[in-house]
Amino acid sequence: MTLTLHSAWRASAPYRVRIGLNLKGVAYDYVPVDLVAGQQRSEAYHALNAQNLVPSLVLEDGRVLTQSLSILEWLEETRPEPPLLPKNPLDRQAVRAMALLVACDIHPLNNLRILKALSGLGLDEPARNAWVHRWINDGFVALEPMVARYSRGYAFGDTPTIADVCIVPQVYNASRFGVDMAPYPAIAAAAARAGEHPAIAAAHPNNQPDAAK
Amino acid sequence: MTLTLHSAWRASAPYRVRIGLNLKGVAYDYVPVDLVAGQQRSEAYHALNAQNLVPSLVLEDGRVLTQSLSILEWLEETRPEPPLLPKNPLDRQAVRAMALLVACDIHPLNNLRILKALSGLGLDEPARNAWVHRWINDGFVALEPMVARYSRGYAFGDTPTIADVCIVPQVYNASRFGVDMAPYPAIAAAAARAGEHPAIAAAHPNNQPDAAK
Structure with a gap:
């Protein structure tokens, strides 16, 4: 197919x-x-x-x-x-909770259409950047102890899950906006470890055909 | 338990x-x-x-x-x-897509913490209401043909799924903010049908112990 x-x-x-x-x-x-x-x-x-x-x-x-x-x-x-989810239902719940924390409570607040809408409301670039930092930090503060609790290399355990699938792009996005990752050592370590996986590295923005030169 | x-x-x-x-x-x-x-x-x-x-x-x-x-x-x-999800993987994908359209692309943009943040940026109540209407309408325009395609009473098929679980509260929220549902007959019909289910009716805000008198 x-x-x-x-x-x-x-x-x-x-x-x-x-x-x-x-x-x-x-x-x-x-x-x-x-x-x-x-x-x-x-x-x-x-x-x-x-x-x-x-x-x-x-x-x-x-x-x-x-x-x-x-x-x-x-x-x-x-x-x-x-598998991208563990077997145990409570473990699966934890992995999905980490993924959804990013996918519901961080990313939708900061994507291109929202930044354009805020610009239309008169927010200048520093104000828009402050908005982005606020919601990334707000989410990462809560995500950090979850990753610290469950990580054994990857965000949950020692193999990639849908938690990494969501966290890796969110950490990339945080880096684009200059968010300081020092308060989030567990997230940063898990994202770095995941980024070394060949399948995840191949998905990196810079490795796509439409990447800016 | x-x-x-x-x-x-x-x-x-x-x-x-x-x-x-x-x-x-x-x-x-x-x-x-x-x-x-x-x-x-x-x-x-x-x-x-x-x-x-x-x-x-x-x-x-x-x-x-x-x-x-x-x-x-x-x-x-x-x-x-x-079951709150159908059996077929493509059907499950469709149900989850409807649920996530609401849970990622409508609701997080309009909840209390965002409205407070917008207020802090100087947006008055009419501007905040316009923000809420914009994202609800933006999402419902895309959700309407999905519900129209899949509904046989409920949002997907003839029994409740996690699509209804997300849509019913979002339609309640749209009503609070005075969003006109006329352009969304399939969503409105599915939410009304779901709202008649005793288990769903019992979950209505007005039936909770902390509801405003």
Whole structure:
């Protein structure tokens, strides 16, 4: 089956799906969506994704999957090896809680459409940066003890899970915005360890065809 | 096992967990957290939930579960009947995509901490209401065709799923803020149908011990 991923190199949500596909060893075609140029609002892209957001994963029969975490759960259910969730239900709850803390309570507050909306409300760049720092720090303060509790190399245990799938792009994003990671040694260590995994390294923004030169 | 849910009557995320617990027939003790008075930032509550967010679900052994959608997945895995997800992986993906559209791309942008932050940036009430309307409409425009495609009474099919668990509180929230539901007949119909289910009706904000008189 040939999958086609509509992606943007620096955006967190497609970065998560690239990590998941790579960890599962699933090949896919890459179609870049230029978010800065507004390509996500084109008629062609809107027909794929009515939210005008990336990613969209198109299956061979044309079916379009949206929402990164639901794509990752589908990957886990249809391609169980290697597992991206532990076996025990309470452990799975903890992994999903770490993933959702990032995916619900940090990332949506800071993505491109929100920064544009804040700009439209008259917030200048320093004020927008302060907004981004606030929500990343707010989330990382709560995430740090969870990673410290569960990590044995990766964010949970000693193999990659959907927690790493969400944390690695969020730490990349924090670095773009100059967030000081010194208060978050467990998160920083887990993200660094995960970043060395070949499948995760291959998903890095700089390794995508649409990366800025 | 006695579960204790730290909840707030009008907040979306604990409303989701109440619906899930009720649908699964799981009894729980209810501890109100007064968000308007700032009780979520108290030392006692912070020790339960480092994000200072509701809900927190405390198990009999003292273990604390956070993040509503990960609690719902845990409920589904540990108490499979009645199922809140369909069997087919692509159907499960669709249900989770609807749930996550609400839980990631609408609700976090409009909750109390964000409205307070916007107020701190100088936005008056009409501007804050416009912000809330914008993101609800933005999400509902994309959710409407999904519900229209999959609904046979409930948001997906003819029994409640985690899509309804997320949509019912979001429609309640939209109503609080005076969002016109006329453009979203499929969402409105599914939420109305779900709201008649006794387990879902029992989870309604007005039926909670901390509801305003």
